[in-house]
Amino acid sequence: MAPHPLLDLVRRRISVEEFDATHRLSEDQIRDLVADAAHAPSSFNIQHWRFVAVHRDEDKPRLQEIAFGQQQVADAAVTFIVLGDVRGTEKLPQILQRAVDADMMPQGKADAWVRMAGGIYSDETVARDEAIRSATLASMVLMLAAEARGWASGALSGFDAERVMQEFSIDPRYVPVMLLAVGRPVSHDDARKPRLEVDEILAFDRCRIF
Amino acid sequence: MAPHPLLDLVRRRISVEEFDATHRLSEDQIRDLVADAAHAPSSFNIQHWRFVAVHRDEDKPRLQEIAFGQQQVADAAVTFIVLGDVRGTEKLPQILQRAVDADMMPQGKADAWVRMAGGIYSDETVARDEAIRSATLASMVLMLAAEARGWASGALSGFDAERVMQEFSIDPRYVPVMLLAVGRPVSHDDARKPRLEVDEILAFDRCRIF
Numbered sequence: 001m002a003p004h005p006l007l008d009l010v011r012r013r014i015s016v017e018e019f020d021a022t023h024r025l026s027e028d029q030i031r032d033l034v035a036d037a038a039h040a041p042s043s044f045n046i047q048h049w050r051f052v053a054v055h056r057d058e059d060k061p062r063l064q065e066i067a068f069g070q071q072q073v074a075d076a077a078v079t080f081i082v083l084g085d086v087r088g089t090e091k092l093p094q095i096l097q098r099a100v101d102a103d104m105m106p107q108g109k110a111d112a113w114v115r116m117a118g119g120i121y122s123d124e125t126v127a128r129d130e131a132i133r134s135a136t137l138a139s140m141v142l143m144l145a146a147e148a149r150g151w152a153s154g155a156l157s158g159f160d161a162e163r164v165m166q167e168f169s170i171d172p173r174y175v176p177v178m179l180l181a182v183g184r185p186v187s188h189d190d191a192r193k194p195r196l197e198v199d200e201i202l203a204f205d206r207c208r209i210f
Numbered sequence: 211m212a213p214h215p216l217l218d219l220v221r222r223r224i225s226v227e228e229f230d231a232t233h234r235l236s237e238d239q240i241r242d243l244v245a246d247a248a249h250a251p252s253s254f255n256i257q258h259w260r261f262v263a264v265h266r267d268e269d270k271p272r273l274q275e276i277a278f279g280q281q282q283v284a285d286a287a288v289t290f291i292v293l294g295d296v297r298g299t300e301k302l303p304q305i306l307q308r309a310v311d312a313d314m315m316p317q318g319k320a321d322a323w324v325r326m327a328g329g330i331y332s333d334e335t336v337a338r339d340e341a342i343r344s345a346t347l348a349s350m351v352l353m354l355a356a357e358a359r360g361w362a363s364g365a366l367s368g369f370d371a372e373r374v375m376q377e378f379s380i381d382p383r384y385v386p387v388m389l390l391a392v393g394r395p396v397s398h399d400d401a402r403k404p405r406l407e408v409d410e411i412l413a414f415d416r417c418r419i420f
Contacts, residue, residue: 004358148214
């Protein structure tokens with residue numbers, strides 16, 4: 001049986017730094033990408049991920065400056081400010097109600113989940129870590145989906161988190177997780193960077209020094 | 211043009227809670243999955259991800275207890291303890307040297323990256339957040355790769371992080387990021403949980419209240 005095309009795409013994907021500045025994505029194309037990303041899993045289905053899509057000519061420079069001038073923010077069709085909702089559990093009753101209404105979950109289970117999640121995520125660090133994790137899972141799906149749709153992506157961790165909150169009027173309930181540029185790459189010839197060998201990153205059952 | 215099969219797989223994937231306890235994965239199959247996961251991107255190519263694969267009958271109960279008795283740890287063919295290396299930058303010169311030796315990166319650029327990464331990740335919180343992000347990106351690829359290889363997965367965030375460190379003798383340079391069960395699902399009929407609508411999680415250019 002031939003390997004699933006996903007495995008090939010995963011191996012071919014590279015993080016792009018140079019984007020074709022003439023390439024645009026429509027708001028519908030951007031919506032499609034975010035809908036793909038939202039299929040990621042999240043704790044209790046809280047879906048902590050939120051996205052601000054910066055794609056207008058007048059807004060890109062505002063974000064580029066906050067990203068220390070990195071050119072991909074100016075050139076990529078869109079750069080997402082990926083956010084994680086630190087107070088995601090507040091929306092959980094509403095989220096689960098949809099599953100209850102669709103007969104996919106008994107009311108009692110939904111109520112139990114709300115109680116459990118409320119307990120676990122009352123700890124601020126735990127809530128923040130989970131928001132980062134969920135938003136990161138969705139970001140990875142978004143990067144692969146972009147590739148599958150014929151575009152390319154590059155995550156940027158270098159940006160001023162405090163300034164992005166101010167400049168884009170982001171509610172403090174959200175933690176900025178990464179910037180994610182998506183567009184058409186200038187070249188498809190970039191070499192993939194070598195990875196560590198499997199046995200440098202994997203141990204079986206009992207941990208050893210990696 | 212038909213949509214890329216990855217997009218369909220992303221939509222079909224569900225988090226599995228019930229695994230076929232008779233199903234086993236070989237160590238080579240586990241290695242293949244981890245090799246897939248390692249194609250994720252990471253800041254400066256640090257590759258903070260590390261995996262402890264718990265798959266032996268005598269080791270599963272140790273992990274199951276730490277995961278508050280969750281049955282999937284006992285039943286899944288393997289449960290990965292996914293770790294992030296908080297001191298990942300220490301390995302960066304060695305990682306980049308491989309790219310330099312392969313003529314994929316000039317020595318000067320490698321040296322500059324080591325300096326930059328050393329500066330950025332000297333802050334402990336920044337280093338920890340990045341380790342969580344990188345390990346989470348790799349976890350998402352692993353979940354999709356498992357699906358593409360005909361298996362299923364389920365992430366577990368409910369476990370005692372301190373105890374997993376002790377019980378599996380994990381060096382404190384690693385932060386436990388999640389547990390990830392992989393195996394054969396008991397049923398393929400589970401319904402996917404409803405997601406928030408795109409316009410509930412996406413804003414364009416200027417943030418609004420989500």
